[in-house]
Each structure stands twice: as C-alpha cells, then as structure tokens.
Amino acid sequence: MANKKDFLIFKLSETIRTTSRIDKELFTQYNVKRGLRNEDHSGVVAGLTKVGDVVGYERIPEGGLKAIPGKLFYRGIDVEDLVHGLNAENRLGFEETAFLLLSGYLPASEELRQFSLILNSAMPLDTKMTMNILELEGQDIMNILARSVLEMYTYDKNPDDISPDNLIRQSIDLISKFPTIIAYAYNILRHSQQNRSLHIRHPKDGASIAENFLYMMKGPGKYTELDVKLIDLCLILHAEHGGGNNSTFSVRVTSSTLTDTYSAIAAGIGSLKGPLHGGANIKVVQMFNHLKTAIKNWDDLKEIDAYLQKMLNKDAYNKTGLIYGIGHAVYTVSDPRSILLKEMARKLAIEKGLEKEFKFLELLDSRAVNAFMTFKGSDINKQVCTNVDFYSGFVYDAMGLPTEVYTPLFAMSRITGWTAHRIEELNFTSKRIIRPAYKNVGDRKPFTPMNKR
Structure with missing residues (x-):
C-alpha cells in the first residue's frame, strides 16, 4: 500500500510541473502586478493606515523615483527620534513602543507604568497551556507559537468579540505571552534534542519584556544589562513596518473576514515563518x-x-x-x-x-x-x-542566543504591529473583505466520462 501511495504522489508531483506552470509573459500581457509590485518596484497601494510608514524613495515631478535615506515612522514619530529619546533618558522602550502603536500616542509616565504592570502580570501561562507546550518537543518554535496562539482562543471568554476594548485586551495578552511561549518552547526543544536540563522559569515580577525573555531563556546571572538593552532595541526596531509587509498584510487580509484575533495572528505567524520573510x-x-x-x-x-x-x-x-x-x-x-x-x-x-x-x-x-x-x-x-x-x-x-529563536524573536516584536493593524482594519477602515481578482489563463475543457479517460 505504501508503494502505491508513493507512486501516486510521484505521478501527481510530475503532473503539477506542467499544470501549475504559468508563462511569465502572461503577467505582462494582462498587466498583473506580480508580488503586488509595480514596474518601478514600488508597492501597489492596497490600503490606508496610520500605524506605520516605511520610506525609501520619493516620486519626482518628471516621473520616476528618487532614492533617499530610509525613514521609519511609528504613528508619525520617527523611529530614530524614538530610540535616541529613550537613550537620552536611559530607558528601555519596547513597552512604550507597544503603547504607542496600539493607542496612537506616547504615554505619560503613569500611563506607561500602569501599562507595563499589566503586560508583566499577563506574562505567565495557564498550567495546561504550559504542559501542552512541553508535549511538543522537537518541533519548530514558530509552529508551537502558532498552535499556542490558537489554543489561547479556548481560554478566552469572549474570543470572537471585535469591539475595541476587547481587541485591546486580547492584544495585551498576546504581547505579554509571546516571550513566555517562545522561551518555554525553546527550553523543551533543547531538552529533547540536546539532552540538556529542562528549566521552566516563571516570569519575574516588575521586569521588562526584554529582561524577562533573557531570564526565561538563560536564567539568572547569564545575561548583562547591555544584553537587555540590545534585545529591547531589536524589539523596538522590528515592532512595525507598514501594512504591506507580508505578515502584517496577512493579518489584515484575515482580519477583513471578521474572524477572531487568534486566527488572524496565527496567519501572521505562518507568513513570518516563511524563509522569504522571517529568518x-x-x-x-x-x-x-x-x-x-x-x-x-x-x-x-x-x-x-x-x-x-x-x-x-x-x-x-x-x-x-x-x-x-x-x-x-x-x-x-x-x-x-x-x-x-x-x-x-x-x-x-x-x-x-x-x-x-x-x-x-x-x-x-x-x-x-x-x-x-x-x-x-x-x-x-x-x-x-x-x-x-x-x-x-x-x-x-x-549574546549566545540559538538560531531557533531568531524568527520567533521577530514575531515577539511584530505582534505589536500585527495587533495595531488588526484593530485599525476592523474599526477604522472601510469594513470590506479584502478580495482581489485572479485572471484565469487555463484552457476550457469538456468533461470526459470515466470509461473514456
């Protein structure tokens, strides 16, 4: 039976080499924007956003594009100014960045303190969820992250509610739990594949997300203050990159169907796992x-x-x-x-x-x-x-971080941008399902009866 299955798989795989091929000339003939990119390599405008802006060129009056130094804006604020401002005040800034992306403005001192406390208190996982992660030994951390996010749906008393207050609550929960899920998933991976001791550390009260991630990954005394600052900086820099990057666009496309938050974020994780995006x-x-x-x-x-x-x-x-x-x-x-x-x-x-x-x-x-x-x-x-x-x-x-957590770290940061874009898609843009067209270029064929095939 196995041989018959293998033969059928081989036969079908050979067939799709022909049936799935589309001549590149047809894309030009029908003016299809491959990869949603224009001929000048700029992106096709598919939506409007106030969350983030990525600038690498400007259009000139006589036509065409002019290359300029790159700029990245979070809610209208230049990321360079954000980072330099945080450095001048000798503060970590990922929590502040998350607040900015979700709300649209920089928090006052007391607002930031309360927001950081809420994030910190939401970092621990449900015992059952922790045990489920430990059972997934030896699997890719991004897949464990996606599964865990979908599992969070079952613990949510209002998982399908898309009101702004519920979306913010879900966003905070996701931002808080990503570091814990990733650290636990890596530790069980290391235990199962490298026969290393298994350490499951509870998040530290009052610690930043950056420090807690290193603490849960490495343990006390195994990281420096500079390590924490670098992780915090990386989280800030990867938090958002406009609505057109593949994973954020995936979240917005999925969100436009009015599906639940966890399904939409799982779609973003699946996109980011791809080697052409994350990694x-x-x-x-x-x-x-x-x-x-x-x-x-x-x-x-x-x-x-x-x-x-x-x-x-x-x-x-x-x-x-x-x-x-x-x-x-x-x-x-x-x-x-x-x-x-x-x-x-x-x-x-x-x-x-x-x-x-x-x-x-x-x-x-x-x-x-x-x-x-x-x-x-x-x-x-x-x-x-x-x-x-x-x-x-x-x-x-x-820092000695394993390559297995590089892409999950990206997700741990980008979850802030994903949730901000989901909220915007559901509440502040035209509520219409994203449904582009595909031009069919296949041949029309008659149905052939079974006895004549």
Whole structure:
C-alpha cells in the first residue's frame, strides 16, 4: 500500500510541473502586478493606515523615483527620534513602543507604568497551556507559537468579540505571552534534542519584556544589562513596518473576514515563518561564519572584494548569487533600523570581546554594497543598502542566543504591529473583505466520462 501511495504522489508531483506552470509573459500581457509590485518596484497601494510608514524613495515631478535615506515612522514619530529619546533618558522602550502603536500616542509616565504592570502580570501561562507546550518537543518554535496562539482562543471568554476594548485586551495578552511561549518552547526543544536540563522559569515580577525573555531563556546571572538593552532595541526596531509587509498584510487580509484575533495572528505567524520573510538574519550568521573562514585576511579589501564578486557570480558559498543582509524591498540608500542597531552592536562587540569580528562585519557591510552596485548597476531599482538583518544576526549570536529563536524573536516584536493593524482594519477602515481578482489563463475543457479517460 505504501508503494502505491508513493507512486501516486510521484505521478501527481510530475503532473503539477506542467499544470501549475504559468508563462511569465502572461503577467505582462494582462498587466498583473506580480508580488503586488509595480514596474518601478514600488508597492501597489492596497490600503490606508496610520500605524506605520516605511520610506525609501520619493516620486519626482518628471516621473520616476528618487532614492533617499530610509525613514521609519511609528504613528508619525520617527523611529530614530524614538530610540535616541529613550537613550537620552536611559530607558528601555519596547513597552512604550507597544503603547504607542496600539493607542496612537506616547504615554505619560503613569500611563506607561500602569501599562507595563499589566503586560508583566499577563506574562505567565495557564498550567495546561504550559504542559501542552512541553508535549511538543522537537518541533519548530514558530509552529508551537502558532498552535499556542490558537489554543489561547479556548481560554478566552469572549474570543470572537471585535469591539475595541476587547481587541485591546486580547492584544495585551498576546504581547505579554509571546516571550513566555517562545522561551518555554525553546527550553523543551533543547531538552529533547540536546539532552540538556529542562528549566521552566516563571516570569519575574516588575521586569521588562526584554529582561524577562533573557531570564526565561538563560536564567539568572547569564545575561548583562547591555544584553537587555540590545534585545529591547531589536524589539523596538522590528515592532512595525507598514501594512504591506507580508505578515502584517496577512493579518489584515484575515482580519477583513471578521474572524477572531487568534486566527488572524496565527496567519501572521505562518507568513513570518516563511524563509522569504522571517529568518533572513539566520542566513546572515551562516554566511558570516563561512566568510570568516573563506577570507584569510580580514583586512585585505582586495581579497574581500574578490570573494564577494565570486558570490555574486554564483561561484562561491551556496552559489545562489546572493549576499544576505544586503538589499530591501523599500529602503534604497539606507535602512534606519540597521544604522541604529549598528551603533549598539559595536558596544556589544566590545563587551563580548568580538571587536575583530565586528570590524570585519563593518568591512563586509561597505564592500558588499559596493560589490552589488558594481555588479547590478546604479539605477534606483538596483540601489541597495545593508538591512537590519545584517546586524541583528550578529547581535543575537554574540549574546549566545540559538538560531531557533531568531524568527520567533521577530514575531515577539511584530505582534505589536500585527495587533495595531488588526484593530485599525476592523474599526477604522472601510469594513470590506479584502478580495482581489485572479485572471484565469487555463484552457476550457469538456468533461470526459470515466470509461473514456
């Protein structure tokens, strides 16, 4: 029976190579915006939002686009100003960022204190939920996260209520519980796959989300104050990126059906798990580790340039022609998140004794961009910059965080943007299900009776 099943699977898989193929010329013929991208690589406008804004170019009067330094805005506030303001006051800021994205304004001191206390008090998991996570040993953490989010529906007394107050309550609960779910899921993964001791730590009262995540992952005394600041910064920088990024758009599309919050967020998690969306920083770390061995002299610009050109020519590393961490769908001249993270990553490198590695990474930053521009040309559609993944991978690796939690960390941050966009989709935009069209280009066929097939 198994052989028959295998044969049928093989036969069907061979068939879909033909039946699923659509000639690229047809997309041009019918003016289809592949990937919802215009010919100038800008995104097709599919909706309106006040949550976040991603700026990498500007339109010029004579037509076309002009590359400009990248900007990211949360509720109209420049993220660079937000981060520098927090640093000037020597404060962590993820909780404040979550408040800003959900509410639309920066909280006063007492508002922030109360909001942070509510988030902290909601971090512990139901005992049954904890046990269910422990039973899922050896599975991908993103899948465990999605399953756990769907499980939260069963504990919610009003899971389908889409009133603003209920949406805020659900959002707070999700933001609070993501770090706990991820830390517990990793610890059982480590226990089952690496035969390590199993540690399930209760979240600390009064601690920030960033510190609690490191505490639940590593234990007391296993992380520094700078580690906490870097995790907090990464959470701020990944919290929101406009309504058009794939996972947020997935949440908005799903939310437009008026489904429950947990189903919509699970859709976002599924999107983020995809290697073309989340997980790019893992590839950067893997590439960086390879380059540290492949390039003998880390100070030799000629050797670096030559090897990067070989990578672009598909003659080196994994022969894909890609340099991971370089380029972005919107940012052209610069990615503001990369600039902000680089500033702090340098301090982390000094603390961890990785100054030489960081200097090499900085060289790769500039040389890789130059190599790509030389290889592809310098028009706006080819102009590239280092993106945030280039440095976030280094930061996580320097802290000793396992690659298994890199993408879940992304989700732990982006849940703030997802929930803010869901609230906006359900309450403040035109309530209409998102339903684009697909042009059918298949042939019409007559039905064939069974005895003539």
